[in-house]
Amino acid sequence: MWIVAGLAVVVVCVAGVVAYWLVRRLTGPTETLGVPDGIRLSIAILTVFGAVLAGVYAYRKQRISEGDAHRADATQFAERYSTAAGQLGHEGPAVRLAGVYAMARLADDWVEQRQVCVDVLCAYLRMPYEWNPESDQYKKGEREVRQTIIQVIRDHLQESREESSWSTCALDFTRATFDGGDFSGCRFRGRVSFADADFVGDLISFDRAGFLDGAVTFHGARFGAGAVTFNEAQFQGSRVSFDEARFSGSTLSFCRALFGPGDITFHHASLSGGTFTLDEARFSGATVGFDYAQCLNATITFDRAQLNDGSLAFRRARFTGGTLSFDHAHFTGGAVALDDTEVTDATVTFYAARFDSGNLTFDYGQFTNSTVTFHHGRFNGGTVSLGHASFSGGMVSFVRAQVNGGRVALDDAQFSDASVRWGRLRPAEGGTS
Incomplete structure (x- = not known):
């Protein structure tokens, strides 16, 4: 310490002499600046120089202190992580259950490793x-533990939790089993996977959830x-x-859902029995596809739905x-x-539907022993082909359909042993009306 102090005094003295010499050189002849003034100016320069050095030293000391604190926090977080993970395996x-809450609290506090904590859950x-309670493996x-995890994740996907929100985190539920669950009101903004998952509970709710700017x-x-x-x-x-998903006697409901720009697909999906409801849904710029879907004794309803833009396709689906x-x-x-849809022993109904614009096409469809009805429909614009x-x-x-400006095209349509009831609609020559 004494050696360092002595060196510091020598350095200060040398710096003072150098500063005084520089001042004398820069200010010109001695008569323009007296010796006392030169000394005072030199001292002022040394004071500024010392203040700068002191500031640098303080900043460096603060950084070292912050680094020590950060390492201490990281050590504490790692210990909390090990404890919570151990509890989850108990x-x-x-x-x-205690491990679930401990891991959730750690995810809120440890921002840098939040994704890791979410991945564990x-x-x-x-x-x-x-x-199944009757199974030996039950x-x-x-x-209760699994329901708590779902509840914790749901609570962290709400709009009200901005600082501790997990909305942008990746959520991987691949091949998970959901024995009920509530994801209502969640906001999904990242990548979320329910691929190959099993939904076996009485009710799983995504009501009022938002699927925004991500992929689910x-x-x-x-x-x-x-x-x-x-x-x-x-x-x-x-x-x-929902590509290649399988629905067996289940109820899937999208009542009053809003489909904006984006895609929702059910390509190659299999619907066996059950009910698929999109009543009062609104479609604006969305692309909804049931291409190649297989529907056996299923009920799919779009009653009172509003299609403003975008597309709804059942190409090559089988009913x-x-x-x-x-x-x-x-x-x-x-x-x-x-x-190209194949409809056998089924009913396709547009009862009291209203067409103001847009296109509805059945081109090259095959309808066997099926009913297609536009009872009380109103064709004010657009084309039905x-x-x-x-x-x-x-x-x-x-029957009772009204054509006020729309167009119904029957070009090369074939009717074999089918009952056709035109009502007020009278097809013109060439198959159009």
């Missing part, structure tokens, strides 16, 4: 789970006999995929039994396509 359900749901208390996949998911609801949900700027309903729907733009469609058996009805 045999006792009460301890696992999602990984827990991906672990094998037996939901574990008491496990359902239910590819290959399996929906059992319960209900999955997306009522009043918003699909805007995102891509939501065997069941009902596809657009009753009281309002078409003001966009396109609905049932091109049955071009090259084939109707064998069954019925096609326009």
